[in-house]
Amino acid sequence: MTNIRKVAELAGVSVATVSRALKTPDVVSPGTRDKVLAAVEQADYRPNLTAVQFRSQRTRNLVVLVPTIANTFFARVIGGIQEAAQRRGYGILLCNTLGDERTERAYAGLVSTRQADGLIQLRAHDPFTTSSGQARPPMVNACEVLDAAPCPTVKLDNRAAARSVTEHLLALGHCRIGMIKGPRNSPLTRDRLLGFQDALAVAGLLPDESLVFPGDFTPSSGYRAAGDLLSRADPPTAIFCENDEMAMGAMRRIKEAGLRIPEDISVAGFDDIAFASFCDPPLTTIAQPAEDFGREAVALLLDIIDDRDDAADEHRIMPFELVTRESTGPAA
Amino acid sequence: MTNIRKVAELAGVSVATVSRALKTPDVVSPGTRDKVLAAVEQADYRPNLTAVQFRSQRTRNLVVLVPTIANTFFARVIGGIQEAAQRRGYGILLCNTLGDERTERAYAGLVSTRQADGLIQLRAHDPFTTSSGQARPPMVNACEVLDAAPCPTVKLDNRAAARSVTEHLLALGHCRIGMIKGPRNSPLTRDRLLGFQDALAVAGLLPDESLVFPGDFTPSSGYRAAGDLLSRADPPTAIFCENDEMAMGAMRRIKEAGLRIPEDISVAGFDDIAFASFCDPPLTTIAQPAEDFGREAVALLLDIIDDRDDAADEHRIMPFELVTRESTGPAA
DNA sequence: TAGGTGAGTGTAACCGGTTACATTTCGCTG
DNA sequence: CAGCGAAATGTAACCGGTTACACTCACCTA
Numbered sequence: 001m002t003n004i005r006k007v008a009e010l011a012g013v014s015v016a017t018v019s020r021a022l023k024t025p026d027v028v029s030p031g032t033r034d035k036v037l038a039a040v041e042q043a044d045y046r047p048n049l050t051a052v053q054f055r056s057q058r059t060r061n062l063v064v065l066v067p068t069i070a071n072t073f074f075a076r077v078i079g080g081i082q083e084a085a086q087r088r089g090y091g092i093l094l095c096n097t098l099g100d101e102r103t104e105r106a107y108a109g110l111v112s113t114r115q116a117d118g119l120i121q122l123r124a125h126d127p128f129t130t131s132s133g134q135a136r137p138p139m140v141n142a143c144e145v146l147d148a149a150p151c152p153t154v155k156l157d158n159r160a161a162a163r164s165v166t167e168h169l170l171a172l173g174h175c176r177i178g179m180i181k182g183p184r185n186s187p188l189t190r191d192r193l194l195g196f197q198d199a200l201a202v203a204g205l206l207p208d209e210s211l212v213f214p215g216d217f218t219p220s221s222g223y224r225a226a227g228d229l230l231s232r233a234d235p236p237t238a239i240f241c242e243n244d245e246m247a248m249g250a251m252r253r254i255k256e257a258g259l260r261i262p263e264d265i266s267v268a269g270f271d272d273i274a275f276a277s278f279c280d281p282p283l284t285t286i287a288q289p290a291e292d293f294g295r296e297a298v299a300l301l302l303d304i305i306d307d308r309d310d311a312a313d314e315h316r317i318m319p320f321e322l323v324t325r326e327s328t329g330p331a332a
Numbered sequence: 333m334t335n336i337r338k339v340a341e342l343a344g345v346s347v348a349t350v351s352r353a354l355k356t357p358d359v360v361s362p363g364t365r366d367k368v369l370a371a372v373e374q375a376d377y378r379p380n381l382t383a384v385q386f387r388s389q390r391t392r393n394l395v396v397l398v399p400t401i402a403n404t405f406f407a408r409v410i411g412g413i414q415e416a417a418q419r420r421g422y423g424i425l426l427c428n429t430l431g432d433e434r435t436e437r438a439y440a441g442l443v444s445t446r447q448a449d450g451l452i453q454l455r456a457h458d459p460f461t462t463s464s465g466q467a468r469p470p471m472v473n474a475c476e477v478l479d480a481a482p483c484p485t486v487k488l489d490n491r492a493a494a495r496s497v498t499e500h501l502l503a504l505g506h507c508r509i510g511m512i513k514g515p516r517n518s519p520l521t522r523d524r525l526l527g528f529q530d531a532l533a534v535a536g537l538l539p540d541e542s543l544v545f546p547g548d549f550t551p552s553s554g555y556r557a558a559g560d561l562l563s564r565a566d567p568p569t570a571i572f573c574e575n576d577e578m579a580m581g582a583m584r585r586i587k588e589a590g591l592r593i594p595e596d597i598s599v600a601g602f603d604d605i606a607f608a609s610f611c612d613p614p615l616t617t618i619a620q621p622a623e624d625f626g627r628e629a630v631a632l633l634l635d636i637i638d639d640r641d642d643a644a645d646e647h648r649i650m651p652f653e654l655v656t657r658e659s660t661g662p663a664a
Numbered sequence: 665t666a667g668g669t670g671a672g673t674g675t676a677a678c679c680g681g682t683t684a685c686a687t688t689t690c691g692c693t694g
Numbered sequence: 695c696a697g698c699g700a701a702a703t704g705t706a707a708c709c710g711g712t713t714a715c716a717c718t719c720a721c722c723t724a
Contacts, residue, residue, distance in 0.1 A: 003710055014674045019712060029672060049447040051710040054386040055679055061425070069414075070606070075407045082401075082428045086435070091442065093393070094426040096414045103418070110423065115381040219610045245606075252610045274402070274577075278551045278584045280612045335680055346704045351682060361702060383680040387709055 002043040011039035022047070061091045062301060063107050063119040065127060067144070069096045071217060071245065072273040073290055074122060077143060080294025081120060088302060090117075097123070105129060111137040118301045120294075124187050126150060138304040142297040144188045152300040152314045154293050158188055161286045161320040162195030162240070165268050168284070168322060169238045170203045173331035174266060178229040178236035179212045180222055180246050192242050192270070211236055215246045222246025226253035237265055237331045244269035244276050244285055251279065251327070262329030272323055281326035288320055334375040343371035354379070393423045394633060395439050395451040397459060399476070401428045403549060403577065404605040405622055406454060409475060412626025413452060420634060422449075429455070437461060443469040450633045452626075456519050458482060470636040474629040476520045484632040484646045486625050490520055493618045493652040494527030494572070497600050500616070500654060501570045502535045505663035506598060510561040510568035511544045512554055512578050524574050524602070543568055547578045554581025562589050569597055569663045576601035576608050576617055583611065583659070594661030604655055613658035620652055 008015045013032060021028045021036035028036070039045070053059045062085055066074050078094065085092050093116055095107040108127035110116045118138035121127060124146045128137060142154040169177055179196055182189035197207045213228050215221035222241055226249065229236055239254075241247035247269030251261055259265050261281055269276060272287035296316050303314075340347045345364060353360045353368035360368070371377070385391045394417055398406050410426065417424050425448055427439040440459035442448045450470035453459060456478045460469060474486040501509055511528055514521035529539045545560050547553035554573055558581065561568055571586075573579035579601030583593055591597050593613055601608060604619035628648050635646075 001710095005710080015711080016675080016713075017673060020673090023712085027672080032672080046441070046445050048386075048710055049442070049445040050382065050386040050389075050391060051679095052712085053447070054380075054382040054681090054709090055711050055713095057382075057679080059382060069401075069407050069411050070404070072402075072404065072407075075401050075404075078426070079401050079428050082426060086427070091425050091427075091439075091447075093423050094410070094414060095418070095423075096411050107423075109378070110381070113378050113381040115385070115423075219606055223610070248607060248610045252612065252614075255612055274551055275580060275607055278555070278580045280584065280587055282584075333680095336682095337680080347681080348683075348705080349703060352703090355682085359702080364702080380680055383709095384682085386679090386711090387681050387683095389709080 001048070002045045003048065004045070007036070007039045007043050007045045010043055011035045057114065059115055059117055060089055061093050061110075061116040062298070063093045063095065063110050063116045065095050065097050065104050065107060065119065065121045065123065067097060067099050067123045069094070071243075072275070073243070073271045073288070074143070076273075076290035077122060077294045080291030081298055082294070083291070084295040084298035088298070090298070090302070099123065101125070101127075108137070111139075118305050120297045120301060138301060140297045140301040140304070142293050144186060147187050149315075152304070152316075154296045154300065154316045154318060156288055156318050156320055158191035159195035159198065161270070161322075162192035162242075163199045164195075164320075164322045165240055165270070165284075165286060166196045166199035167202075168324060169240065169266060169268060169328060170199060170205075172238070172266065172328060174236075174238040175203075175205060175331070176208075176234065176236045176238075177211065178239040180215045180225040180229075180239060180241040180250060181212060182215060182217055182242045184214060189242060196240060215242070215249075217243050217245055219245050219249035219252075222249025223253045224249075226250035230254065230257050230259075235265070238268070238328065239265065240268045242270050244271045244273045244283060247283055247285070247327075248275065248279055251283075261327055264332060266328040266331075268328055276323075277325065279327075284322075284324045284326075284328040286320050287323045289318055293318060333380070334377045335380065336377070339368070339371045339375050339377045342375055343367045389446065391447055391449055392421055393425050393442075393448040394630070395425045395427065395442050395448045397427050397429050397436050397439060397451065397453045397455065399429060399431050399455045401426070403575075404607070405575065405603045405620070406475070408605075408622035409454060409626045412623030413630055414626070415623070416627040416630035420630070422630070422634070431455065433457070433459075440469075443471075449637050452629045452633060470633060472629045472633040472636070474625050476518060479519050481647075484636070484648075486628045486632065486648045486650060488620055488650050488652055490523035491527035491530065493602070493654075494524035494574075495531045496527075496652075496654045497572055497602070497616075497618060498528045498531035499534075500656060501572065501598060501600060501660060502531060502537075504570070504598065504660060506568075506570040507535075507537060507663070508540075508566065508568045508570075509543065510571040512547045512557040512561075512571060512573040512582060513544060514547060514549055514574045516546060521574060528572060547574070547581075549575050549577055551577050551581035551584070554578030555585045556581075558582035558585035562586065562591075567597070570600070570660065571597065572600045574602050576603045576605045576615060579615055579617070579659075580607065580611055583615075593659055596664060598660040598663075600660055608655075609657065611659075616657045616660040617655055618652050619655045621650055625650060 008018045021033045097103045104127040122143045124144045139151045141149045145153045145155040213225035215225050269283045269285040272285045276283040340350045353365045429435045436459040454475045456476045471483045473481045477485045477487040545557035547557045601615045601617040604617045608615040
């Protein structure tokens with residue numbers, strides 16, 4: 001391994017000069033700089049990054065905790081994170097936590113032990129064990145966000161978005177609307193449910209708990225929940241699913257029951273994943289700027305890391321858009 | 333930051349003893365060990381990982397280069413990689429390369445500069461600039477594999493798998509079969525095309541280049557290619573797509589043309605992504621153990637890193653399975 | 665000409681662990 | 695009780711950079 005000393009020797013200068021020629025070229029004379037660069041070239045020298053990181057206490061790595069990478073929406077968010085991080089010279093250490101707290105804490109430890117400069121959490125959970133008194137490591141909470149997050153956040157106004165979907169269904173004349181929600185205890189699910197109920201209330205409808213079934217954001221959970229909804233004596237004329245994956249599962253189940261979408265029953269989703277416009281019929285849903293969630297989270301995190309302190313308590317709300325396609329139609 | 337010296341002082345021992353008590357507990361006496369552990373606890377000491385990495389020249393990080401994380405299949409592979417890596421105490425540095433060579437080389441550099449111990453490449457491309465004479469950094473090539481990979485590989489027998497799909501279509505009586513393939517220059521695409529042609533040849537059919545259209549593994553490219561196939565004077569009675577994403581796009585296009593699947597035209601995909609069994613009709617496809625690709629790649633890579641040298645030239649072939657669903661049926 | 669200035673460079677301490685080697689401790693045998 | 699070897703522990707070099715501080719020297723001013 002060629003190190004800085006070999007290069008210094010080769011160039012006939014001191015190690016300090018080599019370091020400076022590479023990091024702050026403007027403080028060395030042009031002549032020496034050229035000598036050093038030539039020596040670097042000749043020796044095929046590349047600084048040992050672990051040494052640089054160790055000495056400078058900066059790794060230029062960010063930890064990303066994602067509940068499940070198999071979810072198309074999260075995959076897009078990660079794409080945005082990675083792109084933004086890379087552009088700023090940061091790498092990302094990805095952890096697919098599957099919602100496991102121990103795993104999350106272990107990876108969060110990478111920040112405490114200086115193997116990463118900060119952390120982006122895409123789940124509504126604080127992975128840092130509240131070490132008494134000490135400063136919190138840099139963190140941003142995005143997508144599924146804690147109510148009282150101890151850090152900047154990037155989220156959607158889930159309540160307003162769910163309300164707009166529901167209003168769309170109400171406008172089509174539906175008044176018995178089923179809902180397939182996400183896991184319990186999730187602020188995101190709670191907000192979407194609230195938005196759903198807001199719209200019903202404005203329309204003068206009473207919320208009916210028996211029309212709400214929980215899922216886990218996978219197609220098969222949507223499939224199961226739709227089965228439950230259809231087996232009612234008075235099945236709903238429309239179903240609002242908290243994400244597109246569950247909506248696709250629900251649509252499958254509805255078709256297997258011999259019902260037509262949207263003639264017999266309307267279906268709406270949430271996220272606008274790539275498949276939403278390709279399923280049959282194309283899915284009415286809420287479009288979110290997934291990649292931007294990631295980019296924004298990185299921007300906020302780097303603001304904290306470089307302590308541009310004004311950013312320490314920012315809470316960004318990302319825009320959404322109701323995309324109406326053929327999966328929703330007038331009530332029968 | 334509490335460091336090893338503070339702990340040593342607290343425990344009334346030397347730094348060496350602290351280091352040993354933590355790394356090789358069996359060489360220190362039980363009494364001292366307890367003293368040290370108590371001091372560690374009291375000081376809330378956690379070794380600075382960058383220092384450990386620097387000193388031991390081991391980072392316990394692996395670089396993963398993925399062409400696009402938005403692809404459901406790759407997302408699953410990454411899930412497998414992450415799980416296996418984590419179990420062995422390794423983290424993964426993810427790079428969504430979008431097929432860009434410069435990006436790939438930059439990340440590959442993390443291995444050369446010791447910020448990672450090895451690399452997993454999911455694309456058929458060698459990211460290391462062939463540095464003359466020097467030893468190749470540890471690398472494994474998985475999924476889309478180079479023909480003459482300079483490293484262990486994990487792949488599918490794409491030719492056999494494509495052949496089995498095609499045989500299934502032929503057995504159903506189809507003799508004009510369209511194909512939507514992947515990007516040119518990809519060994520993976522070439523092999524699937526060869527398998528397709530193998531089956532046709534065995535059935536005594538001549539390959540017809542005009543029935544083969546290129547896509548890029550996205551639903552919209554499948555949609556476009558299907559449009560091209562349908563606009564022929566004699567459209568095919570079946571279409572084999574090189575992945576499920578394109579198959580879903582193709583199915584959408586076929587329905588928009590007013591044709592029924594599979595009565596008018598059969599469609600088959602490749603990968604068996606989560607949505608394959610939920611689309612309409614459920615998709616006939618090739619199931620691959622995506623997560624196992626990742627796990628296997630990690631296992632091989634760690635074999636090289638820990639130079640269990642017997643592994644240096646392994647080429648694993650993963651199993652596949654034809655999953656027949658309702659998207660394929662007898663030729664009209 | 666003495667003295668001051670600042671650009672360019674070198675010396676060496678330092679980051680926080682790991683570990684080779686030296687030293688001490690302790691139990692055991694003759 | 696001397697003597698020995700093994701076990702336990704301490705000392706300090708080391709990894710490869712970064713950077714504070716010291717130093718040299720050319721140039722300028724009074």
